[in-house]
Amino acid sequence: MDKKIITIGRQFGSGGRELGKMLAEKLNISYYDKEIIDSAAVISGLSKEYIAQNDEVVTNSFLYSLVMGTRTLTGQKTVEEIKMDAQREALKEIAAKGSCVIIGRVADYTLREENPFRIFISADENDRVQRVCKRDSLSKEEALKKIRKMDKLRAAYYNEYADAAWGKADNYDLCINLSKISMEKAIAMIVMNF
Amino acid sequence: MDKKIITIGRQFGSGGRELGKMLAEKLNISYYDKEIIDSAAVISGLSKEYIAQNDEVVTNSFLYSLVMGTRTLTGQKTVEEIKMDAQREALKEIAAKGSCVIIGRVADYTLREENPFRIFISADENDRVQRVCKRDSLSKEEALKKIRKMDKLRAAYYNEYADAAWGKADNYDLCINLSKISMEKAIAMIVMNF
Numbered sequence: 001m002d003k004k005i006i007t008i009g010r011q012f013g014s015g016g017r018e019l020g021k022m023l024a025e026k027l028n029i030s031y032y033d034k035e036i037i038d039s040a041a042v043i044s045g046l047s048k049e050y051i052a053q054n055d056e057v058v059t060n061s062f063l064y065s066l067v068m069g070t071r072t073l074t075g076q077k078t079v080e081e082i083k084m085d086a087q088r089e090a091l092k093e094i095a096a097k098g099s100c101v102i103i104g105r106v107a108d109y110t111l112r113e114e115n116p117f118r119i120f121i122s123a124d125e126n127d128r129v130q131r132v133c134k135r136d137s138l139s140k141e142e143a144l145k146k147i148r149k150m151d152k153l154r155a156a157y158y159n160e161y162a163d164a165a166w167g168k169a170d171n172y173d174l175c176i177n178l179s180k181i182s183m184e185k186a187i188a189m190i191v192m193n194f
Numbered sequence: 195m196d197k198k199i200i201t202i203g204r205q206f207g208s209g210g211r212e213l214g215k216m217l218a219e220k221l222n223i224s225y226y227d228k229e230i231i232d233s234a235a236v237i238s239g240l241s242k243e244y245i246a247q248n249d250e251v252v253t254n255s256f257l258y259s260l261v262m263g264t265r266t267l268t269g270q271k272t273v274e275e276i277k278m279d280a281q282r283e284a285l286k287e288i289a290a291k292g293s294c295v296i297i298g299r300v301a302d303y304t305l306r307e308e309n310p311f312r313i314f315i316s317a318d319e320n321d322r323v324q325r326v327c328k329r330d331s332l333s334k335e336e337a338l339k340k341i342r343k344m345d346k347l348r349a350a351y352y353n354e355y356a357d358a359a360w361g362k363a364d365n366y367d368l369c370i371n372l373s374k375i376s377m378e379k380a381i382a383m384i385v386m387n388f
Contacts, residue, residue: 169363173370173375174370
């Protein structure tokens with residue numbers, strides 16, 4: 001197999017991360033999710049905690065700088081920009097190492113010159129609520145609230161940095177609804193492409 | 195195989211229709227595209243020409259009635275409503291007959307109680323331009339203009355009648371980009387689900 005970069009965007013609670021892990025195992029290639037945070041911390045000198053807290057989120061400092069135009073006034077990078085630059089560098093280092101599965105973090109757009117195979121995973125809201133209830137020990141109401149909030153944050157973050165629309169089919173190569181297609185079948189379908 | 199209704203939404207010029215035809219042949223089930231117009235004409239008493247002209251388009255008479263609120267004033271159906279009612283009935287008759295592939299016409303939403311397998315087909319703009327140039331004997335500029343116009347019309351039509359967003363991944367079970375995944379592979383992937 002030639003080097004293959006597989007990126008996975010996903011709705012919160014859809015099972016996209018689990019699919020990514022199983023896919024990487026099946027293809028025997030590396031898997032990156034939270035690991036990207038660690039690399040970005042090392043590259044930027046920012047703390048892991050700060051990056052983790054602001055993972056896949058457009059931070060307030062960034063919005064503030066946009067509104068106030070402080071970036072153009074001072075010419076200095078905001079903490080958000082430092083974080084994003086480090087994350088981009090981390091993603092490029094990861095991609096340079098060889099075939100891998102990368103979860104989220106605008107990797108599809110950041111690594112577009114590598115011609116990644118871009119996957120998006122969705123699931124019906126009911127199934128996502130169930131999954132999040134169980135995983136995060138939340139009530140149904142709390143899980144639903146969290147799902148909607150997280151998807152909004154992810155979409156805002158993606159749309160800010162990717163120059164494309166999060167979750168829009170034509171922005172990906174393959175989108176799979178895990179409420180209709182089983183995890184095993186989804187993986188078999190993806191593997192057919194490699 | 196149990197009865198299976200497969201609906202295909204598609205970007206203009208993406209190759210979704212060709213895929214649908216090949217898929218129906220492969221599965222040895224019926225294929226419906228323009229045939230829906232004929233049925234809707236018979237059911238409604240409207241001419242085939244009128245329905246074909248307003249196929250997958252929100253007609254002006256409908257927009258006019260929305261703006262003017264004429265429907266609620268007179269209580270009579272507009273021609274657009276007659277057309278849509280007939281189309282819905284035609285789709286339900288088609289679905290009752292047995293397994294089939296149906297192209298466009300908000301069939302995924304109209305037949306939602308049949309639990310259809312909902313596919314959306316996209317392709318990169320360059321590939322779509324090439325396909326439309328060839329198929330419709332247009333210049334590149336004309337083809338690009340047509341693609342953008344048709345997709346806008348389809349989206350407006352779908353969003354009006356489906357209570358969902360055209361081309362948004364989580365509104366479908368499987369979305370495939372034919373610029374990245376070959377027609378043959380796409381069909382093999384779909385067939386795995388039946």
